[in-house]
Each structure stands twice: as C-alpha cells, then as structure tokens.
Amino acid sequence: MQLVDKDQVSKSLGGRLIRNNIMKFLFLLCTLVGLVVLVTLIVDTVLDGWNYLTWDFLTSFSSSRPENAGVYGAIIGSIWLMAVTAPVSIILSVGTAMYLEEYAPENRLTDFIKINISNLAGVPSVVFGLLGLTIFVRQLALGNSVLAAGLTLSLMILPVIVVSSQEAIRSVPSTVREASVGMGATKWQTVSRIILPAAIPGIITGIILALSRAIGETAPLVVLGVPVSLLVTPNSALDTFQALPMQIYNWVKMPQEEFQYLTAAGIIILLIILFLMNSVAIYIRNKFSKRY
Amino acid sequence: MTDSQLKEDKNMGTEMGTEIGTEVKQADNASGIIESGQPVFQAKDFNLWYADNHALQNINLTFSENEISAIIGPSGCGKSTFIKALNRMVELVPIVRTEGHILYRGDNIFDKKMTVEELRTKVGMVFQNPNPFPKSIYDNVAYGARVHGIKKKKILDQIVEKSLRGAAIWDEVKDRLNQNAYGLSGGQQQRVCIARALAIEPDVILMDEPTSALDPISTTKIEDLIQQLSKDYSIVVVTHNMQQAARVSDKTAFFYQGYVVEHDDTSAIFENPKDKRTEDYVSGRFG
DSSP, X not given: OOOSOHHHHHHHHHHHHHHHHHHHHHHHHHHHHHHHHHHHHHHHHHHHHGGGOOHHHXXXXXXXXXXXXXXXXXXXXXXXXXXXXXXXXXXXXXXXXXXXXXXXXXXXXXXXXXXXXXXXXXSOHHHHHHHHIIIIIIITOOOSBHHHHHHHHHHHHHHXXXXXXXXXXXXXXXXXXXXXXXXXXXXXXXXXXXXXXXXXXXXXXXXHHHHHHHHTOOHHHHHHTOOSOOSSOOSSTXXXXXXXXXXXXXXXXXXXXXXXXXXXXXXXXXXXXXXHHHHHHHHHHHHHOOOO | OHHHHHHHHHHHHHHHHHHHHHHHHHHHHHHTTSOOOSEEEEEEEEEEEETTEEEEEEEEEEEETTOEEEEEOSTTSSHHHHHHHHTTGGGGSTTEEEEEEEEETTEETTSTTSOHHHHHXXXXXXOSSOXXXXXXXXXXXXXXXXXXXXXXHHHHHHHHHHHHHHTTOXXXXXXXXXXXXXXXXXXXXXXXXXXXXXXXXXXXXXXXXXXXXXXXXXXXXXXXXXHHHTTTSEEEEEOSOXXXXXXXXXXXXXXXXXXXXXXXXXXXXXXXXXXXXXXXXXXXXXX
C-alpha cells in the first residue's frame, strides 16, 4: 500500500520552493527596515553636526550663545560619572552574580532573588532616578553631585551586569568545576583560577554594554537635577557636574536654529564614545574567549 | 553484498574482542592471587538518597590497597553515585542525603573533622568525559600542585614531567607543553586528565567510566595505564564495559538497583558468579 502519492509530491515542490523564497525575502526586508532607519539617522546627524565639530567645540564650556558653546564640561562630567559608576557597579554586580551562581544554596529564596534581579533589569530608568533623588540626593544629602548620580546609575545597570555575568558564569561547563574541586581545590581557588578566567569575556562584554547604556542615559539625571549649564569641571566626586546626554537634551530645547546643529555635533561625540566602548568590548571578547 | 561484508566485519570484531579479552583476563587471573593489602575504603551500611529516591541501599564494601576494583552494573544501578560518594563529589548535587559510614583508611569521610579538600587531595578522580581546563597542558598538570601551594618552577617542572610520564603521554606532548590542552585528541586529553590527577600524588584514584567517551585504541592505552598505575595506587574504576572490568580489575563489585549483589575476585564474578542476577548480567542477558 502506497500512502505517499508521488505525483502530488512532485506537484507541490514548486509551491514549496516559492514559499521558501518569499519568506527569505520577507526576513531580509525586516532586516533592511532597521538598517535603513539607522543609516538615515546617522547620516542626517553627521551632515547636520559635522561643521560644528571643531576643536573649539570640544574645548569650550556650555554657553547661551551657540557660537561659543561647547561640550568640554559635559565630556569631563561624563568621564567623572563613569569613574564612579564603573567600579561601584562592577564590584557589586560581579560579586552578586558569583554568589548567586557559585555559593548560594539552591532554594526558593535564591530562585526568588534570581527572578527579581531579572525583573529589576526591566524597571524604567526614570524610576531609578526617583530612587536616587530620595536616597542619595536627599537622605544622604549628597546633592546633585557626581557621587549621587554615579550611585544612581550603578543601581540602574546593576541588574543588567548581574544577569549577563550569571550567564557567563553558567556557561563554564560544570565538568571543569568538578575537575578542580575533585583535586582538593577550595571553592575560591576554583572560582578565581578556573571560573573567572573562563567567564571574563562574557562578564566584560556585559559590563561595557551596561556602561554604554549608562553613559547615554538622560532621564535619571533630569530627575536628580543635574545642571545643564556650568562653567567649571568637578574637582571631586562630591561636586556637581554636567553630562553629555543632559547637554544634548538641553540644546534640543533651545529656540535658536544653530543649537540644533550643536545637538547633532554632541550626538556624534556621544556615538563615537559608545562606538569606542563597544569596540573595546568586542576586542576583549575575542581576545579572551576560550573554546570548549 | 554489503550486508554480508558488514556481518563479516562484525564477526571479526567480536572475535578479536573476545580474543583480547580472554588473553588479558588470563594474565589478570594470575595477578588476582596477590594478597589483599590494607583496606583503603570501607563502606558500612551506607545509604544514599536523591531527595526521595533511595539510590544506594545498605552498601557494605571494602576496597584494598594497590588493588584495581571494578564496579559494574546496568545504567541507574548506583555505581557512579557510589564512586562519587567516595570523594564526596556526590555532595555537589544539593538534594543528596546520606546515612551510614564510609571509612577512608579508618576515618569516616563524612566526619566533621575531615574536610572535603583534604579527602580529595588524597583521593583523586578521573571523569567520564575528558575535562581538561582551557589552559596549556603544563598548566593543567601543574594545577593541583599550584592549588596546594607549590610555586617553585623547578619543582613544578619535575611534577609535570613525572605525572605526564606516569600517564604514558609524556612523549606525545613534551614538545608542546605550552599549547592548549583542547588541541589534543580525546584519548590524549583523558591521559592528561589522569596526569593531572597523578600530579597531587594521591593515595587512591577513582575513575568514573574513564573510557566511555574514547575510541578503542585510546581505550586500550588507558586500560594498560590503569594496570601500570595499580603498582603505586589503589584504583576504583566504574565501567559500563564488562570486558573492561574483566581485563583490568582484581576485584569486581556488581551493583544492581542500588544494592551490591556480589563482590568478589574478578575471575570469580565472571566465571563462577554466586548470584543468578550477576550471572545474567555478566553473560549479557540484560543490562
């Protein structure tokens, strides 16, 4: 008994191949939409801002007169901000991930914490701004300082780094863990000599992507009351500061047409910084990645 | 035509297999006469549960010094669980609960005074799948020594060479000690893992199906190696492969559904099993 009708099979072949090609085309189209929008945005921004990207623009403070305005204070402020955010968030989140993956007992509480850290990663940044305003700016009386903003941004990206670090740690095969503890190595020796070196590319990639998000973040800084115009750079983490995304946000609101071009120039600077940070992430990932 | 050819090949394979098997087995029977030494491991009424699953039931077993003990049994009989209990690796599974004693040279390994680090330094382990670290061959073998605080390059060099020689892989890797161990073949990786276990000069080596992921030639090499190592170490080897147990071991324990059915000289287990289940298993009727 023949259940497969050969004629029908050969007849349907043409249709199957056509549908196959249609789907391929549709998926390509979806990819192109995103790509075209991105390229348009970048080209438009570069065309607008290119002529304003001068040495003066990089070395001047903000000003109400567009011809004098620059991003010097904002760039230095953003660097200060990262100098606080990076160490605080890295130490706290890698430590948290290490504890949750390697040391925490497997029980409901640990599961609950793990799930909620993932949820925390989805909380809008403005909420973290409000948290920072209440705790760091008011309660701890840090004002709108680099420290207050840095701690706020650290809290914001903490769950992101924790989740990506957890994934990196989990991807280290349990067989090499067993090999290490099976030789009488302590947990810490196993973590520091085997697991961390193997997980470091994934951890660093997560860190840099999270810091890239932090450096471009505007909403929490608006809530914290970070100034948009300042003629000094901070001398310590307790001084107030300007930040690049705040500067851009401020220029967008200005009525004079020229400020729109400055906005574009500011965005180019921010994009270059992001691009450099991502390049570092990719470089580190490729340099340290280990094959299993 | 191809069918008959295949059949022929298969026959040849089995013939060769049995030939090698009996040959080595005979040699082994001779060595089986050796007097049993001091007990290294003694399990006394040992029970183990994975949550509600009673995986090991009233295990009473003794493994002696400088002996190769094989543990055989069908899948899920608890043989891997038992060997992992001997160096407490089984505790990495959080739902495990144990009762009873396992004595290592007279000391209960579950006693508070015995740290797992100390136990595992004396009781090394080779795993089912070759699991070298993503490091150079040298760093793999030196790992254990470094973990235990040996830092002098000269001593480490000696340890690495001695261990690699001991695992019969020195000649194959001596010119590429600084290359990643992942570049080696599976069989070579497994011998590097054995060298890594030897490097901390353990008293006992546990091997959990050490050849199940390897090709026949590598398997033969590892089996030869196991026999050589038994001069200096007590070895417990879990195996799925009955011929392997017959070829390499002095004593064999047959595990079935969490019980030790029979534990005796390997020749006795394979030639005069006392229990019907052992006989059925070793004659290939199940498992």
